[in-house]
Amino acid sequence: MTRMKSGNGPSDSDELVVDLPKLQRNTGVPAEISSEWKPDSVRATHSNAILMQVEISLEAVSDRITALGTAILHWTAQCRRCLEATSGSTSIDINEIFEKGASEGETFELPLGEKLDLRPMLAEQAMLNLPVAALCSKSCTGPIDTEFLTNSSPSNTGENPEEFKDPRWDVLDQLKFSDD
Numbered sequence: 368m369t370r371m372k373s374g375n376g377p378s379d380s381d382e383l384v385v386d387l388p389k390l391q392r393n394t395g396v397p398a399e400i401s402s403e404w405k406p407d408s409v410r411a412t413h414s415n416a417i418l419m420q421v422e423i424s425l426e427a428v429s430d431r432i433t434a435l436g437t438a439i440l441h442w443t444a445q446c447r448r449c450l451e452a453t454s455g456s457t458s459i460d461i462n463e464i465f466e467k468g469a470s471e472g473e474t475f476e477l478p479l480g481e482k483l484d485l486r487p488m489l490a491e492q493a494m495l496n497l498p499v500a501a502l503c504s505k506s507c508t509g510p511i512d513t514e515f516l517t518n519s520s521p522s523n524t525g526e527n528p529e530e531f532k533d534p535r536w537d538v539l540d541q542l543k544f545s546d547d
């Protein structure tokens with residue numbers, strides 16, 4: 368990946384902070400944003416966002432700003448079966464609206480100042496698209512000694528009750544369906 372920037376200098380992801388007056392002067396003329404961003408603080412229980420490659424078209428439409436494009440989210444995660452580190456990428460469709468008095472969960476608030484920072488919106492997209500239960504490969508069968516998992520990895524219990532269920536409970540499951 369030759370396009371990947373090294374370091375995290377002040378110029379990194381500057382393209383993601385957009386000049387609003389300029390955009391609003393050119394109503395109907397989309398501004399193309401192409402950038403890479405390292406969302407350091409975006410992580411889920413078993414996965415981390417590493418890099419987002421962003422291709423977004425921003426356009427002022429009346430008093431709103433529309434953001435349309437794609438973000439490729441690169442992540443690392445812990446395989447839910449063997450617990451080894453794994454990585455991958457997820458393509459996210461971006462189709463968002465920034466407006467004053469945004470509706471919670473539907474549109475994003477347009478800031479009062481002259482700068483529109485796209486990163487909080489992207490962080491939210493990354494958060495929603497991080498894998499919850501990644502696999503290092505579809506054929507991963509996990510460690511041979513599964514008892515090791517239930518005994519020494521408390522962070523994994525409750526995540527996948529089907530996989531870590533004590534076989535002795537099977538009897539109780541059957542009872543539930545035959546109590547008439």
Ligand SMILES: [Zn+2]
Nearest residue numbers: 446449503507
């Ligand atoms: Zn695995």
